[in-house]
């Protein structure tokens with residue numbers, strides 16, 4: 152396994168692309184990250200997760216859902232590698248693994264995240280969340296191979 | 301009920317601006333050039349036009365119907381749109397044919413134009429407004445820009461089916477490169493060997509530069525008329541035999557990550573089946589297909605999903621490129637497609653299909669082409685047109 156860069160170094164990379172979501176439907180995900188939790192919308196009527204957040208649960212059309220913390224253990228569903236930056240914000244991020252992940256305890260949804268410290272990626276590889284702090288006091292969820300795997 | 305539109309309308313004119321990365325005039329001027337060329341080709345004038353149809357997500361701001369009408373002097377007209385992007389370019393013709401069938405119009409112009417060749421980053425920054433899910437949950441992680449969506453699909457596809465994707469991608473890219481050079485009208489002017497394909501840099505692994513579409517400034521237009529009017533006009537009519545738009549309950553925002561059937565384009569087959577049913581024809585009747593090829597991976601999936609081979613078998617199907625070549629079982633993207641001709645999101649797939657069925661496609665003509673498919677997609681949406689040379 153290759154060594155992952157320090158979380159502080161990783162966190163710095165996200166500064167140009169971190170969204171300002173205060174007061175929007177999207178806020179819960181990033182507020183959770185700032186508090187060290189991975190949170191996704193879960194319907195309080197049917198109990199199912201959905202992603203991305205909508206004004207109603209797409210499974211039962213209930214308007215009642217809450218940002219709900221998940222454990223942050225996931226499996227790699229698929230991935231690509233950033234090779235040619237299509238946006239200036241990614242010029243210093245060439246070589247990063249851009250993954251789509253399935254969370255162990257939020258079935259039916261997939262999230263996008265970067266995976267660090269993994270060689271020889273394969274579908275199904277277990278990963279777990281870590282939070283990379285940014286210089287301005289925010290945090291970004293990233294994933295690393297599950298300890299001991 | 302699905303047979304009511306067959307042969308109701310026919311294409312009688314097409315117009316295209318030159319396929320170039322950067323045009324010497326603004327997008328609106330390009331659109332007007334394409335419309336004027338299509339009307340000239342049809343032997344008609346703006347005074348004959350009583351309907352305008354377009355894709356419904358980009359065109360309303362890029363070149364609205366009323367500005368076309370105001371500029372060209374089109375007085376009373378039906379105005380219709382269909383969303384989104386590529387799928388809407390195809391299904392706008394369904395709306396046009398419906399208007400003709402209902403007696404709302406007799407001469408309908410469809411158009412599409414784009415200036416993403418000269419607008420840096422437009423093709424991918426247009427996928428997400430500020431605070432849209434793509435900007436908030438995807439962009440921070442570098443999953444931003446369509447090559448990344450399809451690179452991720454390709455890696456899971458390869459993992460699932462264990463096939464030689466490089467060979468398949470290379471064969472598709474080279475086939476279309478050769479068609480583009482033969483067409484004489486393509487933006488791309490360099491040939492490519494498989495060795496050169498393998499040496500080309502990655503954009504989003506495993507997609508390389510030749511796996512990705514071009515970027516283009518340009519416009520295309522077509523004229524669709526009530527079929528009985530077509531017979532008096534100069535060009536051989538090409539009949540609209542079937543048209544459909546298939547969708548599913550996912551949005552442009554979440555389709556690429558949440559599609560439950562991740563390795564298929566779930567709407568491709570229902571759209572094509574419905575259009576063929578309307579035409580009263582079978583998949584095997586098609587002489588060629590012009591399919592949305594924003595990436596080689598996109599095309600590979602459609603070859604399976606539309607039904608030319610089973611799931612996981614498209615890499616073998618296209619391995620030596622012969623089945624999809626101009627003289628193959630099912631010639632695909634005869635003008636070079638989005639990969640090598642130009643990236644008008646499929647507008648020139650429509651005009652190329654019309655040219656093929658007129659027998660007017662020059663060095664890329666498919667021999668005795670009688671029936672063709674246009675299949676264009678955008679996220680969860682798929683628009684299909686079946687066009688035919690003969691009435692009945």
Ligand SMILES: [Zn+2]
Nearest residue numbers: 194197208211
């Ligand atoms: Zn619910």
